[in-house]
Amino acid sequence: MREKLGVLRELQDIDREMKQFEEQKRTFEARVAEKKQELARVQEMVDALADEMEGLKSTRRELTTSLEEEQGKVQKSEARLPEIKTQKEYVAVLKEIDTAKARIREIEAQVSEIDGQLEGLSSDREEKEAELQTIAEAVETSQAEVDTELATFSSRVDEISGRRAELLEQLPAGVRKRYQTLISRRAGIAVVEARNGACTGCNMHLPPQLYNDLFKVDRLLDCPHCNRLLYVVEQG
Ligand SMILES: [Zn+2]
Numbered sequence: 364m365r366e367k368l369g370v371l372r373e374l375q376d377i378d379r380e381m382k383q384f385e386e387q388k389r390t391f392e393a394r395v396a397e398k399k400q401e402l403a404r405v406q407e408m409v410d411a412l413a414d415e416m417e418g419l420k421s422t423r424r425e426l427t428t429s430l431e432e433e434q435g436k437v438q439k440s441e442a443r444l445p446e447i448k449t450q451k452e453y454v455a456v457l458k459e460i461d462t463a464k465a466r467i468r469e470i471e472a473q474v475s476e477i478d479g480q481l482e483g484l485s486s487d488r489e490e491k492e493a494e495l496q497t498i499a500e501a502v503e504t505s506q507a508e509v510d511t512e513l514a515t516f517s518s519r520v521d522e523i524s525g526r527r528a529e530l531l532e533q534l535p536a537g538v539r540k541r542y543q544t545l546i547s548r549r550a551g552i553a554v555v556e557a558r559n560g561a562c563t564g565c566n567m568h569l570p571p572q573l574y575n576d577l578f579k580v581d582r583l584l585d586c587p588h589c590n591r592l593l594y595v596v597e598q599g
Contacts, residue, residue: 374531374534378546381523381527384516387516412487423481567588569593574595
């Protein structure tokens, strides 16, 4: 049974390494996901700015059309002036011209305000686009790092997976089942050292008789608190 314990310990080392890989993989992936989220957030800002600018440009186009219409009215009215016969009609046309010119000034003021807004939005957008570029590069770098790490992991995992299968094969079916059940129920740790009278899996004290037996008895013993399989390292 001592040799089975050796197999179990090696198996546990492999499973612990696999578990660390999984954890690191999740950490890496979370890091990339976080950067991607930031990227999406800034992209949304850039899109919102672009939409706002589009809206203003469309208003500006409408205003420009109205401006041209008013300018056309002024020209037409001014062209009529020399042919006007009555004072009354003359005053009426001059009034039309004044109204159109006032409207032109109003529209020009609106257009100029929009141009100011567009300028501000455009510089905000440039700023956000630069930020976006920086984040996109960071995502790329981060993803490349993760890919490299994962490739290393994956070749190591392939290596130890083969050994893991061999080890499992060497265990009697009952022991294998016990080990696998513990792995799934005890957070991936099934085999632990008993040290200074305690289980290092759950840190509870072991009955003294059990602890002593670990040094003498040639069978698998488990912690009465967490059920993990125990081993001791002989001192000296
Ligand atoms: Zn325990």
